[in-house]
Amino acid sequence: MAKFRKKKSGGQPAINTASLPDIVFMLLFFFMVSTTMKEVDLKVNVRPAQATEIEKLENKELVTFIYVGVPSKQFQSLYGSEPRIQLNDQFATVQDIQSYIAQSRDAMKESVQAKMIVSIKADRECPMGVITDIKQALRKAAALKLNYSANMKAEVR
Numbered sequence: 001m002a003k004f005r006k007k008k009s010g011g012q013p014a015i016n017t018a019s020l021p022d023i024v025f026m027l028l029f030f031f032m033v034s035t036t037m038k039e040v041d042l043k044v045n046v047r048p049a050q051a052t053e054i055e056k057l058e059n060k061e062l063v064t065f066i067y068v069g070v071p072s073k074q075f076q077s078l079y080g081s082e083p084r085i086q087l088n089d090q091f092a093t094v095q096d097i098q099s100y101i102a103q104s105r106d107a108m109k110e111s112v113q114a115k116m117i118v119s120i121k122a123d124r125e126c127p128m129g130v131i132t133d134i135k136q137a138l139r140k141a142a143a144l145k146l147n148y149s150a151n152m153k154a155e156v157r
Helices: 020-034 073-079 094-107 110-115 128-140
Strands: 049-051 063-071 084-087 090-092 117-122 146-148 150-152
Touching: 063 073, 063 094, 063 128, 084 094, 090 094, 094 128, 117 128
Parallel strands: 049 150, 063 117, 117 146
Antiparallel strands: 063 084, 084 090
16 A cells, blocks of 8 residues: 655745835835925924914915024024024025015916915014014015914814
């Protein structure tokens, strides 16, 4: 009689990794498409005021931001603790606003330049005199569409 041998258990077969590069590139492509890049590094502390009636901006390509607030701890030794204006990634003065608005307009398509909106993101403790100076400079720059950024006020029940 013939002897039957038991098959030795060789463990589980290896996992097929042929499709692994496809999955990795698909994930990489997804994250590249869905991730937004940080536009500005804030050098000022901005705690927006709270509002009850707010409206979300639809087209953020038309919005130019002006940040106003007390400089961050790392910049207070250079700029003090008084509220400062930040345009893009640099501290600025009220006199710099007109050229900033002109540069922002030039960077936009000509068909949407008239629809440009200036959004002021100011700290809730910022004095109104600074905001008034900014508004005067925006008038001189012919940037008349103005928006104030705020957070939704929580309802107390």
